[in-house]
Amino acid sequence: MKISLSPDEVVFRDELRKFYRTEIPEDIRERVKYGRELSRDDIVTAHKILNDHGLAVPNWPVEWGGKDWTPMQRHIWQDELQLASVPEPLTFNAQMVGPVIAQFGSQEVKQRFLPATAALDIWWCQGFSEPDAGSDLASLRTTAVRDGDSYIVNGQKIWTTLAQYADWIFCLVRTDPNAPKKQAGISFLLFDVKSPGVTIRPIKLIDGGYEVNEVFFENVRVPADQLVGEENMGWTYAKFLLGNERTGITGVGRTKVKIGVAKDYARQTKSGSGTLLEDPVFAARIAELENELLALEITQLRVVSNSVEGKPNPASSVLKLRGSELQQAATELLLDIAGQDAVPVDADDIASPGWAQRSGPGYLNYRKTTIYGGSSEVQRTIIASTILGL
Amino acid sequence: MDFELTDEQVMLRDTVRDLLARNYDPESRLKITDTELGWSRDVWRQLAELGVLGLSFTEEDGGVGAGPVETNLVLEEFGRRLAPEPILDAVLVPGGLIARVGSAEQRQRILPEVVEGNKLLAFAHAEPGVRWPSTELRTTATAQGDSYVLTGIKNPVPHGDCADELVVSAVLPGGGVGLFLVGLDAAGVVRKSYRTVDGQRGAQIEFDKAPAELLGDNLDAASAIESTTVHAQAGLCAESVGAMAEALRLTAEYLRTRKQFGVTLSKFQTLTQRAANMYVSLELARSMSLYATASLADGGNDTVVASRARLQVGRAARHVGQEAIQMHGGIGVTAEYPVGHYVARLTAIERTLGGGFEHLRVLTAGVGDYDLAEL
Numbered sequence: 196m197k198i199s200l201s202p203d204e205v206v207f208r209d210e211l212r213k214f215y216r217t218e219i220p221e222d223i224r225e226r227v228k229y230g231r232e233l234s235r236d237d238i239v240t241a242h243k244i245l246n247d248h249g250l251a252v253p254n255w256p257v258e259w260g261g262k263d264w265t266p267m268q269r270h271i272w273q274d275e276l277q278l279a280s281v282p283e284p285l286t287f288n289a290q291m292v293g294p295v296i297a298q299f300g301s302q303e304v305k306q307r308f309l310p311a312t313a314a315l316d317i318w319w320c321q322g323f324s325e326p327d328a329g330s331d332l333a334s335l336r337t338t339a340v341r342d343g344d345s346y347i348v349n350g351q352k353i354w355t356t357l358a359q360y361a362d363w364i365f366c367l368v369r370t371d372p373n374a375p376k377k378q379a380g381i382s383f384l385l386f387d388v389k390s391p392g393v394t395i396r397p398i399k400l401i402d403g404g405y406e407v408n409e410v411f412f413e414n415v416r417v418p419a420d421q422l423v424g425e426e427n428m429g430w431t432y433a434k435f436l437l438g439n440e441r442t443g444i445t446g447v448g449r450t451k452v453k454i455g456v457a458k459d460y461a462r463q464t465k466s467g468s469g470t471l472l473e474d475p476v477f478a479a480r481i482a483e484l485e486n487e488l489l490a491l492e493i494t495q496l497r498v499v500s501n502s503v504e505g506k507p508n509p510a511s512s513v514l515k516l517r518g519s520e521l522q523q524a525a526t527e528l529l530l531d532i533a534g535q536d537a538v539p540v541d542a543d544d545i546a547s548p549g550w551a552q553r554s555g556p557g558y559l560n561y562r563k564t565t566i567y568g569g570s571s572e573v574q575r576t577i578i579a580s581t582i583l584g585l
Numbered sequence: 586m587d588f589e590l591t592d593e594q595v596m597l598r599d600t601v602r603d604l605l606a607r608n609y610d611p612e613s614r615l616k617i618t619d620t621e622l623g624w625s626r627d628v629w630r631q632l633a634e635l636g637v638l639g640l641s642f643t644e645e646d647g648g649v650g651a652g653p654v655e656t657n658l659v660l661e662e663f664g665r666r667l668a669p670e671p672i673l674d675a676v677l678v679p680g681g682l683i684a685r686v687g688s689a690e691q692r693q694r695i696l697p698e699v700v701e702g703n704k705l706l707a708f709a710h711a712e713p714g715v716r717w718p719s720t721e722l723r724t725t726a727t728a729q730g731d732s733y734v735l736t737g738i739k740n741p742v743p744h745g746d747c748a749d750e751l752v753v754s755a756v757l758p759g760g761g762v763g764l765f766l767v768g769l770d771a772a773g774v775v776r777k778s779y780r781t782v783d784g785q786r787g788a789q790i791e792f793d794k795a796p797a798e799l800l801g802d803n804l805d806a807a808s809a810i811e812s813t814t815v816h817a818q819a820g821l822c823a824e825s826v827g828a829m830a831e832a833l834r835l836t837a838e839y840l841r842t843r844k845q846f847g848v849t850l851s852k853f854q855t856l857t858q859r860a861a862n863m864y865v866s867l868e869l870a871r872s873m874s875l876y877a878t879a880s881l882a883d884g885g886n887d888t889v890v891a892s893r894a895r896l897q898v899g900r901a902a903r904h905v906g907q908e909a910i911q912m913h914g915g916i917g918v919t920a921e922y923p924v925g926h927y928v929a930r931l932t933a934i935e936r937t938l939g940g941g942f943e944h945l946r947v948l949t950a951g952v953g954d955y956d957l958a959e960l
Contacts, residue, residue: 197879197883451957455957490872493873497872497875500588579861582864583833585840
């Protein structure tokens with residue numbers, strides 16, 4: 196049993212640490228660190244720099260730009276990226292559709308889409324959830340009916356994150372409505388969101404921002420060669436994709452940075468005769484949160500150092516469940532440090548600092564983390580059934 | 586980074602697991618814990634024969650020269666079976682102090698006897714009215730010729746009831762803390778034995794000018810006590826993880842088999858979601874426990890790491906323990922059914938060498954000194 200990194204891993208970590216801090220523009224990293232909004236350009240810029248240095252899609256097969264890294268090297272890559280406040284490579288491209296195409300797509304589909312996906316020349320969005328098919332994803336009703344060389348797609352998707360920036364969508368559609376199980380008869384289709392019949396409608400969220408959308412399909416004609424893998428096998432591909440999603444969602448590094456920033460603000464905030472950070476009751480809350488975070492980090496390291504390729508560790512549900520709760524706890528911490536200054540929002544030329552004005556929307560926005568990517572309730576159900584046999 | 590066990594470690598764990606499972610089904614355990622001694626000399630002999638009592642000592646001291654990983658694997662198994670043998674109290678802690686501080690002659694005289702299972706030690710350190718992490722002591726050592734006499738009261742002394750010889754901390758004539766060897770049959774030593782909340786045993790031991798032998802020649806043993814305590818903290822974490830794992834296993838089994846309203850309890854989502862929360866607590870606690878052990882194995886000896894682990898494990902123990910009883914319903918509070926005994930043990934551990942409150946205070950004191958929490 197050994198808790199320290201090997202000398203090779205230390206070198207690997209230090210190189211990445213330096214790269215992230217010197218090659219990714221500081222203004223972008225500052226926006227990430229302080230929770231300001233990123234533009235589409237910020238995300239594309241950071242992603243392209245990573246990709247130009249072979250660091251955007253290390254989890255892909257080597258022939259498509261991946262790295263033959265150990266799970267620990269991949270973990271270090273992501274952890275250092277988060278600690279340096281670099282925007283993640285666009286998750287729809289790097290974590291979701293890319294690996295699915297690389298694993299299940301035909302050679303032709305791979306050649307056509309993978310290089311552009313790795314380079315973020317195509318911005319993908321995810322067409323999975325529907326109004327009546329969220330956690331119960333297999334209940335989806337969007338249909339694709341074969342018509343010659345095309346599919347005709349009709350239906351509606353919802354919670355489509357950043358679809359307003361997207362070029363293409365990867366979409367689960369029902370190709371066989373008569374299949375014996377609702378998980379069967381689903382296909383995985385790729386198409387241009389500028390296709391006639393696609394309408395994107397933004398949904399305003401409680402933080403006042405727009406990051407998710409409804410997407411409507413009305414007789415959208417999709418060339419049949421944009422199907423991934425085999426018709427009616429989409430559920431298998433979606434499960435593969437969702438398995439990737441869960442482990443990447445922990446966010447220990449990001450939450451650490453957020454707590455570090457919070458400590459800084461607490462140091463600048465007066466309380467009683469000293470600062471908020473010196474207040475033992477407040478400091479105890481931070482100590483407790485940090486401890487939970489370290490426990491989660493070690494749990495993640497246990498999963499990483501124990502992971503068998505292609506087999507999601509059931510304990511990874513702990514990572515999603517607890518990781519999302521701690522992300523929320525960190526935004527709540529910022530909110531509580533801001534105190535009364537958290538009440539004004541988007542106000543110029545007032546005494547309440549900008550970070551404090553953003554803390555309320557940030558807190559409200561982060562309520563999403565225990566809902567998306569398999570809600571906490573879904574994760575608990577997975578733990579109860581697959582681990583505890585209940 | 587590596588959390589895997591070697592083949593030898595797996596073998597050790599399985600051997601101890603088998604030995605304890607053979608001796609301790611819930612019923613035979615209750616028979617043993619009801620005896621005056623509260624544990625089994627026969628099991629003790631088997632542990633000695635397997636080399637388990639000598640795990641943490643060097644070969645020179647009669648041991649097998651294993652490390653904290655092996656020791657804590659064993660303690661986790663003790664927790665899993667609630668084995669009452671006082672391996673931590675009678676061997677690891679007081680023996681660890683003798684190994685660290687004792688002279689060559691003292692080590693050779695005492696440790697092989699301990700390793701062979703012939704001699705039981707106890708560490709008499711805690712004093713009435715003084716909470717961890719205070720290092721204030723009222724027991725005093727007074728020089729008398731070449732030797733010393735001790736005066737003071739020590740309580741609780743875990744498993745002091747059965748100890749043959751004590752390691753006692755006391756204030757030295759010139760200040761600083763010394764460690765002393767005291768035989769229980771020495772003049773001026775009064776022992777008052779009792780049962781503890783978790784069914785184990787302890788004693789208050791009173792010294793009235795009791796003759797004592799200075800351990801080693803180091804006149805300041807504070808760092809040895811701290812270092813031994815860090816090892817003990819990690820050991821208590823491992824034992825807790827074993828106990829929590831079994832409490833959760835019993836609970837899940839109960840939910841799968843107990844029927845209410847014509848269906849098993851596992852059909853009620855309220856209960857399965859709460860059982861999942863217990864698993865989350867257990868795994869995070871296990872992570873911190875492994876961290877504490879691995880840090881020691883890496884050569885670290887960090888009180889902050891120990892407090893991190895104790896805080897996480899203590900929080901989990903409270904959660905898992907309380908939920909385990911609640912989900913069992915009435916059967917959970919009966920003495921015949923084992924789950925309550927696990928909770929009693931976890932409750933006692935949480936009051937040993939600092940609880941959540943004290944360990945949180947240790948961590949809180951340092952929060953302003955760094956930006957990002959790091960392992």
